[in-house]
Amino acid sequence: MLETGEDYREAVLSGQWWEKRRFTGCDFTGADLSGLRTRGCTFDDCVFSRADLSRSRHDASAFRSCTFDRTVLAESRWTSCSLLGTSFTESGFGGIALTECDLSLASLAKARLRRLGLSGLRLREANLTEADLTGADLRGSDLTGARLQGAKLEGADLRGARLDANALVQADLRGAEVDVETAIAFAAAHGLIIR
Numbered sequence: 001m002l003e004t005g006e007d008y009r010e011a012v013l014s015g016q017w018w019e020k021r022r023f024t025g026c027d028f029t030g031a032d033l034s035g036l037r038t039r040g041c042t043f044d045d046c047v048f049s050r051a052d053l054s055r056s057r058h059d060a061s062a063f064r065s066c067t068f069d070r071t072v073l074a075e076s077r078w079t080s081c082s083l084l085g086t087s088f089t090e091s092g093f094g095g096i097a098l099t100e101c102d103l104s105l106a107s108l109a110k111a112r113l114r115r116l117g118l119s120g121l122r123l124r125e126a127n128l129t130e131a132d133l134t135g136a137d138l139r140g141s142d143l144t145g146a147r148l149q150g151a152k153l154e155g156a157d158l159r160g161a162r163l164d165a166n167a168l169v170q171a172d173l174r175g176a177e178v179d180v181e182t183a184i185a186f187a188a189a190h191g192l193i194i195r
Contacts, residue, residue, distance in 0.1 A: 001022065
């Protein structure tokens with residue numbers, strides 16, 4: 001069943017279980033979605049501004065080109081989800097868990113992602129400009145093409161992460177933990193000749 005352009009603003013939908021539902025252009029602004037569980041659901045171009053998604057669980061669901069503006073995401077769990085092209089602005093990420101998720105082309109500019117487990121995520125061409133990734137676990141994540149200007153990566157674990165030359169030049173990696181391969185790529189990106 002496809003729902004298009006439905007108005008769920010300020011709706012109280014907490015604790016519900018949704019499976020294989022499809023939403024396009026729906027507005028969940030200010031909705032109480034705390035404890036919501038989704039499995040195999042699709043949300044395209046939906047708005048979740050000021051919504052409460054705390055303690056929600058999402059399995060194999062897609063939130064493509066959605067807007068999360070000042071959204072509460074605390075203690076939510078996302079497994080095998082696509083967040084392709086989704087925009088996050090001033091959203092609360094405290095205690096969020098993302099496992100095997102695709103955040104390619106997502107906008108996380110200025111997001112506070114301190115000490116979060118972000119290992120193995122696909123963050124290709126994501127906008128992480130001025131994001132606070134202090135102490136974040138980014139092991140094995142794909143950051144190819146990601147914009148990292150002004151991102152804080154002190155104490156971040158980047159072992160096994162894929163970063164291209166642009167990211168290695170843009171990012172301030174002081175205090176970040178990297179593997180030998182990334183250290184060599186970093187040196188090369190900065191014009192050093194390694195013999």
